[in-house]
Amino acid sequence: MDETESPSEDAEQRDRGLGPVDLELHESDLDGDTLREECGVFGIFGHPEAAAITALGLHALQHRGQEAAGIVSFDGKRFHSERRLGLVGDTFSRREVIERLPGTTAVGHVRYSTTGETILRNVQPLFAELNAGGFAVGHNGNLTNGLTLRRELVRNGAMMQSTTDTEVILHLVAQSKRNRFIDRFIEALRAIEGAYSLVSLTNKKLIGARDPLGIRPLVMGELDGRPILASETCALDIIGAKYVRDVEPGEIIVFDENGAQSHKPFPPKPPRPCIFEYIYFSRPDSIVGGRSVYEVRKAFGAQLARESHVDVDVVVPVPDSGVPAAVGYSQHSGVPFELGIIRNHYVGRTFIQPTQSVRELGVRMKHSANRAAIEGKRIILIDDSLVRGTTSKKIVRMMRDAGAREVHFRLASPPIVHPDYYGIDLPDRGGLLAATHNLEEMREIIGADSLAFLSIDGMYRAMGEPGRDPANPKFSDHCFTGVYPTHLTDQTQVEPQPRQLSLLAEAS
Template identity: 45%
Template sequence: MYQGIELDKLKEECGVIGIYTEDSNITNMLCFGLLALQHRGQESAGVAVAKDGEIDYHKDMGLVTEVFDDDTIESLNGNIGIGHVRYSTTGESYAYNAQPLVVQYRKGSFALAHNGNLVNADTIRDMLEEDGVVFQTSIDSEVIANLIARYHKFGIEKAIRKVMEILKGAFALSVMTEDKLIGVRDPHGLRPLCLGKIDDGYVLASESCALDTIGAELVRDIEPGEIVVIDKNGVKSIPSNKWCKKNMCIFELIYFSRPDSVLDDINIYNFRKRTGKVLAKEYPVDADVVISVPDSGNAAAIGFSEGSGIPYAEGLIKNRYVGRTFIQPSQELREQGVRLKLNVLKENIEGKRVVLVDDSIVRGTTSRRIVNMLKKAGAKEVHVRVSSPPVKYSCYFGIDTPNRQHLIGAVKPVEEIKDMINADSLGYISIKGLIESTGREEGYCLACFNGDYPMEVPKNKE
C-alpha cells in the first residue's frame, strides 16, 4: 500500500465485478471494470472466466495493469466472468490469498470474489477444520467458499441461501458457476453491490463507476440480503427471508467510493459537497481561503466554500505518481514522504488565513505534518474542518482500522487533537449533520463514530 499521506487514512476494502453475456469474450471488460475499482484495493487483482463448462482464471499481486497484459487477457476467453481487486483486512498479503477463489466440488466448480469481512470466520473455520476440511488460504472468503461447497446437494442457489444464514458480518459476493453469475449482499447491506445492463447481458459491481467505464447502464442496487441470479433466462431475484435494519457503511460515502459513483441512489460527489456546507454552518470561521486535502476532501471543501462564502482555491498539489512501495526507514524520510505526496501551492496560501478541509483524521500524524507545511509556507492561520465525526471505534466489517488506542478520536478530546496537529481551530461535522447530508434519517452503520454495531462483534480489537 501507499505510504506517507495514506498512513492517516482508513484503508480501502476490496472491489468486485461480474459480467454475464450470451456470446462475448468479456475479459477486457472485466479488466476495465477492475481499473475503475482500483481505488478499493491495490494489493492483488484477478479474474475468472467460464466458457463451455470450464472455469479458467488468472490472479497475482499488484495493480490491474501489473497483473494483466495483452497475452494474459487473450488467453482468458469466456462469456461469464468475475473479477476482484484486494486490500487485505483478513489474511496476509500474499499471492495465495488473491481472489477470485476457484473451487472444485462434487457438482462441478465455481469461483467467488468477496468484499467485506466476517466476524465469525474463525469460529466457522475451526468447525470446518475439525471436520477435516483443508484450507489453502488464510482469508475468510475461503470459509464462504467451503460452506457453499458443503451444501452442494441443495444446488448453488439454495446452498448460498443456507450459507447466508450462518455468516455474520459484511459480504458483497460475486459468484460464478459454469453457467450462472450470482450476486449476494449481506442482510445489513454493509457493503455495496449494484446491477447494471449491457447490450447482451448484465453486470454486477461494487460501484456504479465500474459500470460507466464499460458502457453499462445502472439498473439498481442489490438489496440487503438479496441474491440475484443471472443466466440465459435473464435476471432472477431471491429476496431476503429475514428482516434486518439496513446499515450501509457510512465511510463508503465519506471516503471509499469514487466521487462519480452512485450508491443506494446517493450521488457521492453531491453528498460530500453537502457535508462541507453543513460543516460551514456548524463550525464557521473568519478566513481568506478554503483548500482541501486532495483528492477525497475536494468536494467537501467546495461545499464549505459555497456554504461560507470564503473562496476556494488549490493549496495542496498531489503527486499522483509516487510508487506504492515507497520505503521510509526513518522519521526524517517519513516527513519527506508527505512532501513527496503533497506540495504546497505557496501563492494561494501565503499570508492568508486558511481553512483546510479533510474527510477524516485517524491517527493525526499526517494532519500535523500538513498543517506545519502550510504554516512554513506562510499561512497566517490554519483552521482544520473534517467532514466526518471523530473516529472512535474499530471496524470489523472490512475496513482496516487501527486498534482503538491508536485512534486519536478515541483517546483525545477535540481541543487536545487541535493542539496536537498544531491547528488554530478544529471542527468535526456532527453525526446529526452527517446524516442530514445523506438526505435520509437512517440506514447507515455509524459504529466507528458511536460504537453502535449492527451485530455482536469480538472485543479483542478494542
C-alpha cells in the same frame, strides 16, 4: 486453477525510509493514518469479451483496493484464472493476459486486505472444484464470525488454502447437503455474519449476493443485453453500461441462460448501508443508494460550514478525498476555494527505487504546498476524516512552513472513536486519536489554530435525514457511535486459537 508468476512479496513492501521535508509529504508519511479501501467486485455473464470488460471494470474500482487483483473466466468447458499482486494495470492491460482468460462469463476482484496476508494465495476471486463443478467467489466486506466458522471447519477436516475469511464461504457451500446449488449457496450465507457483497461464478451461473443489512454496496447493470454486477456505478460508466438497479439488502440474484432469478431468503430488516461509502470509499462520480457521492460530500462540507465556520481567507482541501467537501464548504461560506496542496498522482510502488540519499531529497513526494495560494493567508483545511492524526499534523506543519498565517482544520465527518469489523482497516480504539484525546488535546497535537468535526446529526442532515434516530439509525455509523448493526462473534470468543490460524488472528 493456474497461479502464474507474480512479483515477489518483498518487492511489494512499501518503502519506509523517507525523512520529513517541511514542504512535502511522502507516501510513507501516510502509512497507518488513512482509511484503507475495502475491496471491489465485478462480474459479467454471456458477453464475448467478458475478461476484457471485467478488467476495465476493475480499473474503475481500483480505488477500493490496490494490493492485488484477479479475474476468473469460464469458456464453457473449463475455468481460467489470473491473479496478481499489484495494480490492475500492472497485469490486465496486457493482451496476452486477457487472451489467457477466454470465455463469455467472468468475475473479478480488487483487494485491500482486512483479513489475511498480502500473498498470492489470498488474492481473489478464490476458486474451488466442488462435486457440482467449479465455483469462484469474490468478496467485498468482512465476516464477523469468519474465524469462529474457520475453526469449526478445520476441526471437521477442512484444509484451508488461504488466510482470508472468504474461503469459509467456499467450504460452507462445499459441505452443504442440499441438492440444488442455489440452495447450498443460501445455506452457506445463512451461516455467516457481518458485511458482504459477493460475485460468484459457476459453470452455468453468475451470482450476486448482498448482506441482509446492505452494509456493502452492489449494483446491477447491462451491456449489450448482458447482465453485470459491480461494487459501484463508476464501473458501469467506464464500459458504457446501463445502470439497472441496486441489488437489494439480503437479495441473491442469479443469472443464467434462462435470465435472472431473484431470491430473498432472509427476513426483511431495515437497511443499514455503511456511511463511510459516502464519506470516503466510493468514487465521487458513483451513485450509491440513489445518492450522488459527490453531491453528498459537498453537502457534508456545507453542513460543516454551518456548524463551525471561522473567519479565513481561503478554503484548502486535503487532496484528493477532501476536495468535494471543501467545494461545498466554500460555496456555502463564500470563502474562495484554493488548491493549497498539490498531490503528485504519478508516485506509486512501481516507481523506481533510488538510493536512500536521493529518496531523502523528496523524489517520491506525495503532497507539496502551493505557496502562492496560501502564503500570508488565513486558511481552513478540509479533510474527510481523522484517524491517528499524524498526517494531519504534518499537513498543518507544511502549511505553516509555506507561510500560512493561520491554519484551521475541519473534518467532514464525526470523530472516529470505535474500530470497524466490516471491512475497513482501522486501528484498535487505542490507536484512534479521537478515542483517546478530547478536542483541545487533538488541536494541540496536530498544531492547528482551531479544530472541529462534523456532528453526527449534521452528517445525517447532509444525507437528507432530519437527524440520527437512535432507535432506528439509517446507516451503519458504528465508528462514530459504537452501535454495531450485527453480532461480533469473533470479538467475543475466548477459545485458544490453533497454531495454524495465528496469521489470520493477527490480521483480524
